[in-house]
Amino acid sequence: MQKKFPENVMKYVAILSIAGSFANRIRRPFFEEFVAQGSEFDFSQIGLFFAISSGLGLVFLYGGGILADKYGRRLTWAVSLLLYGGSMLWLAIAASSRMTLVAAVLMGISSALVWSKIAWLFDHEGRKGLQNAYGLFYIISVQLALAGIGAVAFLSDSLDTPALAGLAGVIILVMGLWVITFPENYGQRSSSLIEIAKSGINQFTSSRVLQLVVVQSIFIELAFWTLGLWRLYLVDQFHIGSIEPFTEFWIVSGIAVFSGVFIILLKEVNYRVLFIYPTGFIALFLLIIPFSPEMLVYILLSGIYMSSFVRFTGIVIFINDVISENRATALSFLGILTGIAALAAQFLGSKIIEITEVKWSFLAAGICAVVSLVLLRLALKMHESHE
Incomplete structure (x- = not known):
């Protein structure tokens, strides 16, 4: 299947596959241990962590869309990745339940900006671009998920689960910095x-x-x-x-x-x-x-x-x-x-x-x-x- 895709489509798929499928597979052992109480935190603290992250994401979701249209979809997409990558790094060094809540806040705000990337791609490449992006993502994400599984198997002897979470954070941060170089687009920027x-x-x-x-x-x-x-x-x-x-x-x-x-x-x-x-x-x-x-x-x-x-x-x-x-x-x-x-x-x-x-x-x-x-x-x- 030989088909040339627009550059923006390829960039979109690359970010989603690397920051999503690949990095998420690397951070997965940490969260499995976290949820299974492999850490010192009890179930109530773990529940509070996820309640804060999901709750803030819902509360600020509409505001995130407004900011994306006003100040730029590419910018808010990049900020979303930087916040999420930062949350992973913070979790890697968190020594108490209170420290993990900082990461929960960062994750929640990050998830509130989730729709900016779709708006960015659609207004650049239209319906066909979005269709091709999803098709490519379904294919490439599987390969990068397998690569992530292999990376965890290779690194597990030398890195503990917090270090793996930190590595995932670094990868996501790099993706966020890359997004900053993409072309920008807006909604009705002149509107309040x-x-x-x-x-x-x-x-x-x-x-x-x-x-x-x-x-x-x-x-x-x-x-x-x-x-x-x-x-x-x-x-x-x-x-x-x-x-x-x-x-x-x-x-x-x-x-x-x-x-x-x-x-x-x-x-x-x-x-x-x-x-x-x-x-x-x-x-x-x-x-x-x-x-x-x-x-x-x-x-x-x-x-x-x-x-x-x-x-x-x-x-x-x-x-x-x-x-x-x-x-x-x-x-x-x-x-x-x-x-x-x-x-x-x-x-x-x-x-x-x-x-x-x-x-x-x-x-x-x-x-x-x-x-x-x-x-x-x-x-x-x-x-x-x-x-």
Whole structure:
């Protein structure tokens, strides 16, 4: 597959793959030890750490989008990486629970700037650029994740887990410095911060398409929450033991690579192929799973995962296509709403599993995916009628 991609697409994929897949694999042993209480901190302190990091990310998410549109998406993307890299270095030297909370604050602020990079790429390269970026990322990130696993195996004898976290931090810091050299773009730079903030909300309240996308996210998140019970389902229905993590990694990685190749080979951005058909497949496969033999269940689960990779790409492109101005701000506002939808889905999913068997929860998940499909078809039809 020989295909030349724009420089900005290649840079975007490189940063995400190195700072994400590679560096995250290097820091992973530290967090596994951290969560498993391999350190001196108890569960309440660990819970506070993650509550602060996730809470601050949600609280400042909209502000992060506003700042990105006003002062530059590239700049805020770089700041996000520098803050996250700094948090890793801080964790590497943290000697008390209070010190780790500083890293939690840095992580939270960093995550609040998450949408700036997507806005940056879309306004430089458009729909096709974003499509190719996701396709490439699915392929390259697997290779760099494997490289990260190999690096940990090679360095584990000479470096302890805090040192590995510090190394990951250095890598992410370097990526942040590299991003500073990228070309900049903005939203409505001449507008005030308040005007930019209003535009993000107004775009949602005035767009039935975006409203439908948010509503359907509740149903598809509920379906995906149930999908996360597949291990329990296999044990319950077929008395199968747990799958080795590395085996699961290889399976998911293969699906990701195949999905990436499929996305790249699409000659044009086709929303039916990118999220209508995949959502339909997800719904169909979930509805079939409760009535399927063991081998077919594995095939259906693989199909759902591939459809999910492709679907996610299509939804992100579609949302950006609908947004007309101050992209990072609008994306951040939608991120808050879909985050709330995900929490609602988790709550509803826990209630469903309380009143029914795991087997039939997959049937409920399939019905939810059908609802998502109907809403997305309506959203796409409305979008096409306004083009």
